[in-house]
Amino acid sequence: MHLQYPFIFPALETPRLWLRQLLITDAGRVAALRSDEQVNKYLGRPAHTSIEEARGFIEMINKGLEEKGWFYWAIAVKPAAALVGTICLWNLEPEKMEVEIGFELVPAYQGKGIMQETIECILRYGFETLKLEKINSFTEKENIASVKVLERNHFKEDETLKAAESESLIGYSLNSTTYYAARG
Amino acid sequence: MQHAGKFFILLIFGSLLLHAKIARNGESIAQTNQPGADTTIGLLLIGNEWPGGADRKRATAYFLVTGNDSSAFRCYITESKSAQVGIDLRAGSNAIPWKQRLAELAALFPDASKAYSFDSLKNVYTGRLTETAELSPLITADYRKYFGKSNKIPTGTWINKMLLKNKLTADLNQVFLPYKMTVAGYGFEKLFFTNTGRGKELDGVVWAKMQKL
Numbered sequence: 001m002h003l004q005y006p007f008i009f010p011a012l013e014t015p016r017l018w019l020r021q022l023l024i025t026d027a028g029r030v031a032a033l034r035s036d037e038q039v040n041k042y043l044g045r046p047a048h049t050s051i052e053e054a055r056g057f058i059e060m061i062n063k064g065l066e067e068k069g070w071f072y073w074a075i076a077v078k079p080a081a082a083l084v085g086t087i088c089l090w091n092l093e094p095e096k097m098e099v100e101i102g103f104e105l106v107p108a109y110q111g112k113g114i115m116q117e118t119i120e121c122i123l124r125y126g127f128e129t130l131k132l133e134k135i136n137s138f139t140e141k142e143n144i145a146s147v148k149v150l151e152r153n154h155f156k157e158d159e160t161l162k163a164a165e166s167e168s169l170i171g172y173s174l175n176s177t178t179y180y181a182a183r184g
Numbered sequence: 185m186q187h188a189g190k191f192f193i194l195l196i197f198g199s200l201l202l203h204a205k206i207a208r209n210g211e212s213i214a215q216t217n218q219p220g221a222d223t224t225i226g227l228l229l230i231g232n233e234w235p236g237g238a239d240r241k242r243a244t245a246y247f248l249v250t251g252n253d254s255s256a257f258r259c260y261i262t263e264s265k266s267a268q269v270g271i272d273l274r275a276g277s278n279a280i281p282w283k284q285r286l287a288e289l290a291a292l293f294p295d296a297s298k299a300y301s302f303d304s305l306k307n308v309y310t311g312r313l314t315e316t317a318e319l320s321p322l323i324t325a326d327y328r329k330y331f332g333k334s335n336k337i338p339t340g341t342w343i344n345k346m347l348l349k350n351k352l353t354a355d356l357n358q359v360f361l362p363y364k365m366t367v368a369g370y371g372f373e374k375l376f377f378t379n380t381g382r383g384k385e386l387d388g389v390v391w392a393k394m395q396k397l
Contacts (some may be wrong), residue, residue, distance in 0.1 A: 008341075027236065030235075031234075034235075035234070035235040035236025035239070035240075036236065036239070037236075037239040037264070037266075041370075044371045044393075045371060045373070045391070046270045046306075046309045046371075046391050047273070048309045050234060050260065050274070051234075051235070052270070052274065052276070053272065053274065053309075056206065056311065056312055056315070057389060059185065059386060060312055060374065060388075060389070061374070063378055063380075063387075064374060064376055067376070067378055067379065068376050078270040090374065091337065093336070108327065144333065152389035
């Protein structure tokens with residue numbers, strides 16, 4: 001089985017959120033997100049991002065969308081369209097129907113259930129529309145908020161992923177069987 | 185530059201003359217800092233026009249100015265409120281060869297290291313791999329040597345090992361040697377193979393993690 005990529009980028013909607021394609025006009029917000037020390041704390045990413053660099057990043061992401069079939073959504077809280085975070089499905093292994101999920105949210109919107117609402121929507125899209133078999137995620141052990149979000153969504157620690165990455169990272173995964181069983 | 189009007193531009197002349205001449209066709213790092221040339225250092229003092237101001241103590245862009253011509257290659261240095269220093273290398277395009285960027289860095293660092301403590305340098309952001317000019321195909325060639333023809337990106341640990349043995353590391357180590365700093369490893373984001381004018385090359389955002397020698 002192979003992934004069937006949609007012809008048009010899949011903009012999604014939840015009760016409180018718009019999940020839309022990342023645009024070059026998001027550069028200022030992307031730069032702010034990627035410059036936030038709290039957001040970068042567990043990513044090991046340098047905490048300074050210019051708007052110029054953010055534009056380059058967005059161009060790269062959109063190139064990945066075209067060439068590699070990535071999905072990279074900007075998270076916007078209704079009714080505004082302004083980006084407050086991002087979520088992506090990337091590192092696709094079409095033969096295995098396996099992808100990696102990554103997400104980040106500006107601190108002002110954390111603790112409000114925004115990421116939970118986002119992930120529920122993306123998992124539904126990934127398993128039910130894309131027909132994925134497995135979604136992986138890597139997070140730092142100390143990133144409690146990220147671990148909680150993953151576990152709340154039935155991700156489990158995956159030893160096969162743990163061995164592959166650095167000691168401080170935990171590999172989590174969720175397969176389609178577990179996803180559908182949890183949905184009931 | 186979108187925010188150029190908001191930046192306070194200082195061109196340091198007179199006693200701060202660098203006396204460096206950087207050949208546009210690229211010379212080795214050892215040939216910089218030749219006395220008698222008309223090259224100076226330009227500074228952009230960066231304020232809250234940049235995002236992340238709440239966490240930032242100060243930031244400056246350094247670049248070479250020769251006559252009326254300022255180099256498009258910028259070395260942004262940031263100090264956070266927790267006293268960590270980061271460097272962001274930005275050329276804007278592949279028009280400036282990697283070798284020349286290194287030469288310009290070698291010319292900029294003596295002044296920059298007086299303003300910022302390189303002992304506190306934590307990372308050097310080199311940007312997208314495909315924007316490192318002639319270095320980019322060499323990184324891809326090394327990738328092929330290590331990982332073969334497969335375009336499936338291996339785990340971070342292996343990429344890190346590959347980059348540590350790559351010319352990128354050798355060049356950064358050479359340019360930071362006078363400041364007793366060395367590359368300890370790499371962070372990266374979204375590595376993938378993409379089509380460039382030179383063929384299919386490894387792309388992604390990369391930063392070097394620095395440590396004291």
